[in-house]
Amino acid sequence: MSTERVYNFSAGPAVLPEEVLKEAAEEMLNYQGSGMSVMEMSHRSKVFDQIIKEAEKDLRELMNIPDNYKVLFLQGGASQQFAMIPMNLMKNKVADYIITGQWAKKAWKEACKFGKANVAASSEDKTFSYIPDCSDLPISEDADYVYICENNTIYGTKYKKLPDTKGKILVADVSSCFLSEPVDVSKYGIIYGGVQKNIGPAGMVIVIIREDLITEDVLPQTPAMLTYKTHADADSLYNTPNCYCIYMCGKVFKWLKKMGGLAAMKERNEKKAKILYDYLDESKMFRGTVVPEDRSLMNVPFVIGDDELEKKFIQESAEAGFANLKGHRTVGGMRASIYNAMPMEGVEALVKFMKEFESKNS
Numbered sequence: 001m002s003t004e005r006v007y008n009f010s011a012g013p014a015v016l017p018e019e020v021l022k023e024a025a026e027e028m029l030n031y032q033g034s035g036m037s038v039m040e041m042s043h044r045s046k047v048f049d050q051i052i053k054e055a056e057k058d059l060r061e062l063m064n065i066p067d068n069y070k071v072l073f074l075q076g077g078a079s080q081q082f083a084m085i086p087m088n089l090m091k092n093k094v095a096d097y098i099i100t101g102q103w104a105k106k107a108w109k110e111a112c113k114f115g116k117a118n119v120a121a122s123s124e125d126k127t128f129s130y131i132p133d134c135s136d137l138p139i140s141e142d143a144d145y146v147y148i149c150e151n152n153t154i155y156g157t158k159y160k161k162l163p164d165t166k167g168k169i170l171v172a173d174v175s176s177c178f179l180s181e182p183v184d185v186s187k188y189g190i191i192y193g194g195v196q197k198n199i200g201p202a203g204m205v206i207v208i209i210r211e212d213l214i215t216e217d218v219l220p221q222t223p224a225m226l227t228y229k230t231h232a233d234a235d236s237l238y239n240t241p242n243c244y245c246i247y248m249c250g251k252v253f254k255w256l257k258k259m260g261g262l263a264a265m266k267e268r269n270e271k272k273a274k275i276l277y278d279y280l281d282e283s284k285m286f287r288g289t290v291v292p293e294d295r296s297l298m299n300v301p302f303v304i305g306d307d308e309l310e311k312k313f314i315q316e317s318a319e320a321g322f323a324n325l326k327g328h329r330t331v332g333g334m335r336a337s338i339y340n341a342m343p344m345e346g347v348e349a350l351v352k353f354m355k356e357f358e359s360k361n362s
């Protein structure tokens with residue numbers, strides 16, 4: 001058993017800022033003089049009320065969320081939104097989906113249960129290694145919304161420009177790029193993400209939704225728990241929320257503010273990703289799998305193209321303290337997820353290890 005922390009390149013649940021974990025540890029038995037852990041406290045208590053309100057306030061500040069948007073802290077992860085979105089938004093029972101990977105495809109499949117979900121574009125022809133041109137898509141006249149997965153966790157692509165939705169509502173899954181750079185929330189109807197990639201522990205999704213999309217006019221038989229209005233009216237406290245997760249996310253928001261906010265994070269993330277991409281471009285052994293113009297700053301898949309050597313690399317890197325570098329089973333090879341909380345030194349150390357591996361094995 002190792003007593004040291006490793007560099008954790010997992011795609012999710014993923015690395016959290018060490019500072020935040022230490023703070024949570026200090027507060028574990030007695031949160032700010034309340035005499036109990038946040039895990040033990042009522043979600044209706046004054047102490048928790050302050051935790052959730054402050055988390056929302058900090059998130060609003062970080063993302064510059066306009067007043068006509070609600071912030072919801074919900075359960076069911078990102079996957080539950082795959083159903084909740086059509087159930088709440090498909091008034092005409094038509095929506096357009098852009099398929100850029102497995103998560104978008106899963107969302108599309110779920111929407112097919114509720115109405116006519118069209119595929120407006122797809123990059124499946126080349127194993128999702130690029131983002132399709134979305135400047136002039138065949139958007140349906142009567143589409144209730146256009147759906148994208150903005151950063152494709154498995155394939156390592158990211159939209160550098162949002163699609164032209166021709167006036168339709170844009171809905172985006174930002175699970176794996178949440179808070180990695182500034183966004184203009186006003187361009188979206190719904191922007192949502194599971195928090196276990198770039199924000200906090202697993203089991204929660206944050207939904208930022210424009211107020212006019214929160215209505216009682218949902219598909220028949222939509223359960224109360226899957227209706228946005230239920231949660232919006234109750235300020236995310238309709239049922240017992242994931243209190244501890246909200247508390248941890250709140251701490252990460254404060255950490256991000258201290259780091260200088262999202263513009264500073266973007267600069268840092270670009271620097272960090274460049275170290276790895278530059279090496280992948282010059283290496284004779286490793287290569288990235290994504291077209292350069294659509295590369296994600298958060299998830300970096302790469303291959304050697306030799307099963308034995310890849311196995312060896314994954315094993316030896318794990319032994320050297322670089323955890324979870326094995327690629328997704330549908331892409332193979334390796335993937336380094338370098339979220340906000342991955343320090344620069346982690347990426348520098350990984351590249352150094354890769355260089356040594358290359359020179360020893362070629």
Ligand SMILES: *Cc1c(COP(=O)(O)O)cnc(C)c1O
Pocket residue numbers: 012076077078079080103149151152153173174175176194195197203204
């Ligand atoms: C991980 C992930 C999901 C699924 O998240 P869950 O919280 O497990 O449901 C959905 N979309 C994207 C982009 C992801 O990275």
